[in-house]
Amino acid sequence: MMQNDHAPRPVPSACVPPVYVALDFPTARQACELAARLGDQGTHYKVGLQLFLEAGRPFVEELVNSGKDVFLDLKLHDIPNTVYGAAAAAAGMGVRLLTVHAQGGGSMVQAAVAAASAQGGGIGVLAVTMLTSLSDADVRSLGFDERTMSERVALLASFAAQAGAHGVVCSAFEIAAVRAAAAGLATLVPGIRPVGGAAADQARVATPADAVSRGADYLVVGRPITQAADPAQALANIRGEVFRAAGAISG
Numbered sequence: 001m002m003q004n005d006h007a008p009r010p011v012p013s014a015c016v017p018p019v020y021v022a023l024d025f026p027t028a029r030q031a032c033e034l035a036a037r038l039g040d041q042g043t044h045y046k047v048g049l050q051l052f053l054e055a056g057r058p059f060v061e062e063l064v065n066s067g068k069d070v071f072l073d074l075k076l077h078d079i080p081n082t083v084y085g086a087a088a089a090a091a092g093m094g095v096r097l098l099t100v101h102a103q104g105g106g107s108m109v110q111a112a113v114a115a116a117s118a119q120g121g122g123i124g125v126l127a128v129t130m131l132t133s134l135s136d137a138d139v140r141s142l143g144f145d146e147r148t149m150s151e152r153v154a155l156l157a158s159f160a161a162q163a164g165a166h167g168v169v170c171s172a173f174e175i176a177a178v179r180a181a182a183a184g185l186a187t188l189v190p191g192i193r194p195v196g197g198a199a200a201d202q203a204r205v206a207t208p209a210d211a212v213s214r215g216a217d218y219l220v221v222g223r224p225i226t227q228a229a230d231p232a233q234a235l236a237n238i239r240g241e242v243f244r245a246a247g248a249i250s251g
């Protein structure tokens with residue numbers, strides 16, 4: 001298996017996994033309002049397609065320059081040459097993590113990793129395996145074969161590892177399969193819901209504690225924080241749960 005010499009090292013499981021708050025808002029103003037409500041607690045942010053299309057590079061650079069750790073979730077999926085260019089542009093913004101689709105193929109993931117390396121390697125390329133909004137039934141209806149979700153995610157993870165990715169995006173339930181397929185890959189887990197939280201369009205959901213105890217290296221959380229009556233309290237609760245679960249592993 002190709003060693004990933006350039007990407008940042010995965011967070012050791014004994015560390016407390018960071019919680020990226022997904023700034024899924026239609027305007028920069030709303031994103032800034034949320035960030036203001038989170039104050040110093042808001043250290044890690046995700047910028048995805050909606051906000052990036054609206055506010056673009058200046059917004060991302062402002063977040064980075066204000067000392068925030070930024071995950072740019074653009075889920076790139078195109079020919080290798082195009083993805084190389086896009087990943088190079090992303091790396092130039094100083095973001096910490098960037099997503100591409102594992103299903104774009106090994107050469108495409110490799111192109112993103114090469115672009116990140118060319119910019120100094122400070123950006124970790126994460127390959128999205130199977131979206132957490134998809135159930136087993138959804139995947140079968142798309143014409144995929146009869147593999148289980150974990151088998152499919154593990155297969156994509158092993159391709160991502162060979163391409164030199166820093167990690168993969170998967171649900172909490174596939175972390176063990178990812179580790180078995182490619183031990184060095186970091187895992188970033190969406191579909192996080194505190195106990196009793198509405199799944200909405202997510203299908204493979206887990207609590208923060210469950211994701212951490214299963215070995216997640218990073219969590220990304222959107223609506224349970226952004227739609228909460230008190231977003232700062234919601235983030236504090238989630239981080240408290242993550243902290244306790246991480247302590248239970250290391251202790």
Ligand code: C5P
Nearest residue numbers: 022048128131132169190220221222223
């Ligand atoms: O609101 P919610 O917590 O469901 O948001 C999850 C966030 O994680 C969204 O910003 C979504 O784009 C992102 N994400 C995801 N599934 C992936 C990769 C990223 O839900 N495979």
